[in-house]
Structure formats: structure tokens, C-alpha cells
Amino acid sequence: MNLGIDIGTSSVKTVLVDADGRQIAAAEHALEVSRPHDGWSEQDPAAWWEGVLATIDSLAAKHPAEIAAVEGLGLSGQMHGATLLGADDRVLRPCILWNDGRSGAECAALEAAVPDLPAITGNRAMPGFTAPKLAWVRTHEPDIFAATRTVLLPKDYVRLLLTGEKVSEPSDAAGTLWLDTGARRWSETMLAATGLGLEAMPRLVEGSEPSGALREELRQRWNMTKAPIVAGGAGDNAAGAIGIGAIGTGDAFVSLGTSGVLWVTTDAFRPNPSRGVHAFCHAIPKTWHQMGVILSAASALTWVTKLVGAESEAALVARIDPALRGANPVMFEPYLSGERTPHNDPEARAAFIGLSHASGPADLALAVLEGVAFAFKDCLDALAEAGSRPTAVAAIGGGSRSTLWLEIIAAVLDLPVQRLAGGDLGGAYGAARLGRLAATGEAPSAVATKPPIAETIDPDRALAARYGHAFTTYRKIYPNLKDIRS
Structure with a gap:
């Protein structure tokens, strides 16, 4: 038995997985x-x-024998968050999260101070990353910075x-x-x-290795x-990749979570930061990946659902007329929290274009x-410039439950989108796999296998x-919106 724990933005999720890789139970x-x-x-x-x-208390109460037999435990988590600890390991301030945009000036200062930053890190300095957050704390909260002993x-x-x-x-440290x-x-x-x-940093092990x-x-x-x-363990996206077996060169997926990710696994470090592409380490040794990242994906659907007072996201999507796909007079720029790929603009903001008296909640x-799908198309084009051209993508994350959304994404990307058997396993499941690898020493290829493809959604040619x-x-x-802001 193995446990996987995912520290998400909206919830903590823990899953219990047996020796055959079956999810026995979950708690959130x-x-x-x-x-x-x-x-x-x-x-x-x-x-x-x-x-x-x-979550573990809940699982232990309902499945005591299975919890008693747990041998490996893996961790997945939201990336980039700055958790500052003092000399006594107590938290000094609330964690500054991945989607925080306050450190734009510090990003510019870092790139000026370290011209080789993109070559070293594989990325541009963006407010979402951890280092600019510490630079902001150093300037605006000097007492807290001075007290910080570990990040x-x-x-x-x-x-x-x-x-x-x-x-x-x-994978997370990258x-x-x-x-x-x-x-x-x-x-x-x-x-x-x-x-x-270096004394402020934790020691590093590979994601599939024991840490304690x-x-x-x-x-x-x-x-x-x-x-x-x-x-x-792993950062959330790398854990998701482990969960669906995306460990071979060219393996690709689109993640429709709070944020959105277009991922491609690579066998070497291949940075191309000029278009906001992330080049990070994978959670297994000698493996890397490239990502296009958008900061608002399923969270944008949650936002508009609340905006129009709909009962639920699913209820709102059910009101959409599929015949309007590609002919909707309303367009949406999904930059509710700024954007990474390809704009690297923390000040970008969302906008509806083309509204009229006839526009309603379904529009x-x-x-x-469609706006989120177009943002993924921006990511796909940026990844192509970085040398990654996937021929199909798996779909993960809560948004992948919507067939309509996957049909739109398939048409916009002009790529087959694969829905995987077993539902949305997510980062916690990948973390459990890493826990097993650390406990048993097995080869990653023996554990991080691909689930069967339940459905392939091919792009509709006319819609594409x-x-x-x-x-x-x-x-x-x-x-044009950027010109107006400036």
C-alpha cells in the first residue's frame, strides 16, 4: 500500500493506492x-x-488495515510558493503563492543583475516564481527577510x-x-x-528517491x-505526469486545473525562455520537460459561473449551443491573474470582446x-518554437470531464485529445507512485505506466x-489591450 498527498491551491487530497496500482480510497x-x-x-x-x-485521519478510520500496510508515501504540491521559516522553523508570514503577481519589478531587477538567468534556470524571471517573491520580501518586509533561515x-x-x-x-525546485x-x-x-x-535551501533528492x-x-x-x-515527490504537474505515465520523450498532456499546462517530456534540458516556455526537471532522474503555462483555466470557468449566478459549472456548460462553436460573437481573453506563456505579463487582465444586448450566460x-483553448494554442506554438511538436495530448485535471471543452481544445490545437481510463487520477496518484518507487527501488518504467485510453477526441476538420x-x-x-493599459 502507498499514500499520495497533493497540496493543491483549493484543497489537500490524499489517495490510498494498492500494490496493483488501484486507487482504494481518497479524501479531500x-x-x-x-x-x-x-x-x-x-x-x-x-x-x-x-x-x-x-485526510489521513479519515482514511485511517475507514480503511485501518490498508493504512497499517502503507510502505511508501509521496508528496505533490502547488509549485513556486514561498514558505519562510525562522530559526525555530516556525512560519514567519503567509505563503506567497504561484499566482501572486506583486514582484514584477523584482523580476526585471533579477534579469538585469544576472544576465545568464535564462540559461541557468531555463526560464525567464516571472512573478510566479519563488526567487522574485523573496526579492520582494527583502525590499518590502526587511524584518521578515532578516529573520528567514529557510525557504x-x-x-x-x-x-x-x-x-x-x-x-x-x-521538479519543484526548478x-x-x-x-x-x-x-x-x-x-x-x-x-x-x-x-x-545554500544554507537557506533544503537538500535535494530525486523525486523517486527516499527523503526520510x-x-x-x-x-x-x-x-x-x-x-x-x-x-x-514532485511539483503538481510532474506528479500528474507520473500518474499518467508521461515519462518518455514526446509524451504530452494538457492539464485543465485551476491553471492550465501544456506539457511535453524531453530527454534533455532544452530551454527556450523567450516565449515564456518553462524548461523544468521531471520527477525521475535524467529527464526534463517543457511546459506552456496559463494562469487561469478551469478557474476561469468557475469565475464566470459565479459571475452569472449559475448553479454549477456543469449546469452552465450544459446551456451552451454546440452549433455556436467557432461562430460565437463573444471572445474572451483569459488573463484573470496575468499570464505566463507566451506574454510573461503579470499585469495582463481578462476581457470579454463583442458583447451585445443579445449576449447571455451561455455566450x-x-x-x-474557447478563450482558454486559444491560450493553449499560444502555448502549443511557443513549444513548437522550442522544438516540441506533440502529435496527440492526453487530458487531465477537473476540466477534462467536459467533453465539449475537449472537443473545442482538439479543434483549436488541431490535435487528437485522449481521455484516459480511470478518471482524473491527478497529482496525488502520481505522488503515490513516487512513494512506491522510493520504498521499493523499482525502475520508474515499471511503475509509471500509461493507463488505457478510454476515448480519443479527434479534431473536427470544419470546426478546426x-x-x-x-x-x-x-x-x-x-x-491592443496592452497598449491601452500603457
Whole structure:
């Protein structure tokens, strides 16, 4: 038996997986996000720990024999969050999250201070990354910066409470801007640029390697026969890739979660940051990946659902007339939290274009689905410039449950979209696989296998042609809105 824990933005999810890779049970605990100012996004790390305890307590109560037999535990987590600890390992301030946009000026200063930053890290400096957040704290909260002794990513803070060990791994660490991504080790040059040294960083292990063992008091709390080995784990997207077996060169998927990701696995470090493409380490050794990232995907659908007062996202989508696909007079720029690929613009904001008295909730909902798909098309084009040209993509994340949305994405990307058997397994399932690898020492290829394809949604040729014309219009909107802002 193995456990996988995913520290998400909206919830903590823990899954229990047996030796045959079947998910036996799952538990989830909701989280809140604080937005003290426009463009800011923070979370209380204590809430992550509360969620971990609550979900494992729940599983242990319902499945005591299975929990007792757990041998490996893996961690997945939202990336980039800055969790600042003092000398006593207590949290000094709320964690600044991945979708926080306050550090734009610090990004420019970092790139000026370290001209080799893109070559070292594989990425441009963006406010979502961890290093600019620390630069912001250094300027605006100097007392807190001076008291900071360790910086941990969200899942790694949870690991500290689980094991007593300060450890991270390359897939998550690559999202800090402190990692030499090609060498898979901390960069002293990048740390120095934010006033930090190696002593502020956790040690690194590979995501499939052991990072420690569960503390004895927790083993006893959950009546486990022996203390499970805790794997290095992964950032959320890398964990999702492990969960669907995307470990071979060219394996690709689109993730429709709170944010959106277009992922391609690579066998080497291949940076191309000029168009906002991320080049990160994978969660297994000697493997990397490229990603296009959009900051609002399924969260944009949640937002418009609340805006129009619909009962649920599914209920709103059900009101859409499929015949309007590619002919909707309303268009949507999905930049509710700024954007990464391809614009690297934290100040970008969303917009509806083409509204009239006839526009209703269904028109807005369709525009949101199409706008997110167009943003993925931007990512696909940027990845092609970086040398990655997938021939098909798997679909994961909560948004992948919508057949209509997947049909739109297939047509916009002009690629087959594969829905996988077994439902949306997510980062927690991939984390459980990593926990097993750490506990058993098996080869990743033996554990991170691909699930069967339940359905392939091929692009509708006529719809793809209509979306090709609509995308041309979509691309004209952002530069004009940016001109208005400036």
C-alpha cells in the first residue's frame, strides 16, 4: 500500500493506492486563498497541515488495515510558493503563492543583475516564481527577510512536519529560479542575487528517491505497522505526469486545473525562455520537460459561473449551443491573474470582446471555454518554437470531464485529445507512485505506466478551420489591450 498527498491551491487530497496500482480510497480537505490586494495571493501553511491530518485521519478510520500496510508515501504540491521559516522553523508570514503577481519589478531587477538567468534556470524571471517573491520580501518586509533561515515550497513544508527533514527535489525546485536546471542542483549565483545562500535551501533528492521516514508519533497516530518511506515527490504537474505515465520523450498532456499546462517530456534540458516556455526537471532522474503555462483555466470557468449566478459549472456548460462553436460573437481573453506563456505579463487582465444586448450566460461560458483553448494554442506554438511538436495530448485535471471543452481544445490545437481510463487520477496518484518507487527501488518504467485510453477526441476538420480564423482575431486583442493599459 502507498499514500499520495497533493497540496493543491483549493484543497489537500490524499489517495490510498494498492500494490496493483488501484486507487482504494481518497479524501479531500478544502483550502482558502487570501487576496489582501489586487494581484496578491497567499495561503496559511497551517491549513495544509490541517488538511493532511484530516485526510489521513479519515482514511485511517475507514480503511485501518490498508493504512497499517502503507510502505511508501509521496508528496505533490502547488509549485513556486514561498514558505519562510525562522530559526525555530516556525512560519514567519503567509505563503506567497504561484499566482501572486506583486514582484514584477523584482523580476526585471533579477534579469538585469544576472544576465545568464535564462540559461541557468531555463526560464525567464516571472512573478510566479519563488526567487522574485523573496526579492520582494527583502525590499518590502526587511524584518521578515532578516529573520528567514529557510525557504520551503508548500509540499516540502508538509514534508518537514511529516519527517522532520528539510528536503526538496528537482521538479519543484526548478520552479524557484534558484536551481541550475540542467545540472539539477542549487545555483549559488541565483541565490546570491536574492541575498540568500545554500544554507537557506533544503537538500535535494530525486523525486523517486527516499527523503526520510514518517515520524514515530505520526506512525502511531495512524497505526501503521512500520514508518513509511517518504519520497522526494514532485511539483503538481510532474506528479500528474507520473500518474499518467508521461515519462518518455514526446509524451504530452494538457492539464485543465485551476491553471492550465501544456506539457511535453524531453530527454534533455532544452530551454527556450523567450516565449515564456518553462524548461523544468521531471520527477525521475535524467529527464526534463517543457511546459506552456496559463494562469487561469478551469478557474476561469468557475469565475464566470459565479459571475452569472449559475448553479454549477456543469449546469452552465450544459446551456451552451454546440452549433455556436467557432461562430460565437463573444471572445474572451483569459488573463484573470496575468499570464505566463507566451506574454510573461503579470499585469495582463481578462476581457470579454463583442458583447451585445443579445449576449447571455451561455455566450459568456462558451467564450471562456474557447478563450482558454486559444491560450493553449499560444502555448502549443511557443513549444513548437522550442522544438516540441506533440502529435496527440492526453487530458487531465477537473476540466477534462467536459467533453465539449475537449472537443473545442482538439479543434483549436488541431490535435487528437485522449481521455484516459480511470478518471482524473491527478497529482496525488502520481505522488503515490513516487512513494512506491522510493520504498521499493523499482525502475520508474515499471511503475509509471500509461493507463488505457478510454476515448480519443479527434479534431473536427470544419470546426478546426473556423477556429483557425477566430484565433487570428484572438491574437490581435492582447497587444491592443496592452497598449491601452500603457
